[in-house]
Amino acid sequence: MFRSRPFMASVMASARTNLKRTANRFPSRFQYTPSRHYASYRRFDNSPTPSITLTNFLYNRNNIYLGLGLVAVYVYNLDEAPFTHRSRFIWIPYWLERKIGDYSYQQILYQYQNDIVPSSDPLYGRIRTIMNRLLTSAINYSDNEKQREHLKSLDWTIHVIKVDPNKVPPNAFILPNGKIFIFSSILPICHDDNGLATVLSHELSHQLAHHTLEQLSSQPFYIMLSAILYSLTGTAGLNDLLILGMLQMPASREMESEADHIGCELLARLCYDVQEAVKFWGRMSDFEARMNGSGRQALLQEFFSTHPATGKRIHDIQGWLPELEHIKESLGCYQYGMGDFNRLKTEFFGKK
Numbered sequence: 001m002f003r004s005r006p007f008m009a010s011v012m013a014s015a016r017t018n019l020k021r022t023a024n025r026f027p028s029r030f031q032y033t034p035s036r037h038y039a040s041y042r043r044f045d046n047s048p049t050p051s052i053t054l055t056n057f058l059y060n061r062n063n064i065y066l067g068l069g070l071v072a073v074y075v076y077n078l079d080e081a082p083f084t085h086r087s088r089f090i091w092i093p094y095w096l097e098r099k100i101g102d103y104s105y106q107q108i109l110y111q112y113q114n115d116i117v118p119s120s121d122p123l124y125g126r127i128r129t130i131m132n133r134l135l136t137s138a139i140n141y142s143d144n145e146k147q148r149e150h151l152k153s154l155d156w157t158i159h160v161i162k163v164d165p166n167k168v169p170p171n172a173f174i175l176p177n178g179k180i181f182i183f184s185s186i187l188p189i190c191h192d193d194n195g196l197a198t199v200l201s202h203e204l205s206h207q208l209a210h211h212t213l214e215q216l217s218s219q220p221f222y223i224m225l226s227a228i229l230y231s232l233t234g235t236a237g238l239n240d241l242l243i244l245g246m247l248q249m250p251a252s253r254e255m256e257s258e259a260d261h262i263g264c265e266l267l268a269r270l271c272y273d274v275q276e277a278v279k280f281w282g283r284m285s286d287f288e289a290r291m292n293g294s295g296r297q298a299l300l301q302e303f304f305s306t307h308p309a310t311g312k313r314i315h316d317i318q319g320w321l322p323e324l325e326h327i328k329e330s331l332g333c334y335q336y337g338m339g340d341f342n343r344l345k346t347e348f349f350g351k352k
């Protein structure tokens, strides 16, 4: 996803709203003293009770059992991301990811039903051809049988949405059921098939790495952490901001960066010139500079942003280029006439 993730944004906003609603119920029973760093409350018979301090909280046996239980659940559900082999926590099953995608898909289709570019359009044909090659390569290079079967079972669909570029910023996103939406405002930045491949490989990589599941899996822990901090400090707003800025947003940016990395590897395995991905992000950076400016404002924006700064993305891809060039060389992309042969062989017969 490039600039926004409509479904995840609504889930996170809903979680924060629910937390605040829960928190707002506490004052009727708890009496907080803003000048102190812990919460105190009175029983229903109005007799004073011990204050909740960090020490009390940590030495409570039930809390220790709860903590150990959570650690066990966390370790049991650790999962390895494909291609990058990053360890992450996922406890939600694949089928639920698809159901969530189906639900969002119907909503988005309804919203843009009159703006979808018909599949007979030549542009749609170009996009579909690139996507089919990327998908075939992704399936063939996946070393996880369950993952391969999952990718094959999805009903992959691409929709190009015609929008006014002066009103809708460049954007593309994928739903966790294999439905990809590309806004026409991103097409001038794509410029050619290499740019389209950069966008599509990034979106496909979100699905390959199950980033939606990873985000949803973390939500209960953010809510729990927020509740614990609330019980210790008696305030919610600052805690939520800290959790958002120091945990949720960095995790989201890491997933975006991982999608860039996996996407570039997919491009390299199809003998694409990965330098074109750098050029794509360069054009995106120029667009952002025209729209937003730069400097301190941009730094602050990144702290609370779901996406890495575009300059960082360019820098990261440039850092991966030696590794990507090695992949291309090992596949024979630079042998005279062999690049296309090996690419076709990979697409139709897999990596062996």
Ligand SMILES: [Zn+2]
Pocket (backbone or CB within 6 Å): 001, 002, 202, 206, 256, 259
């Ligand atoms: Zn993304």
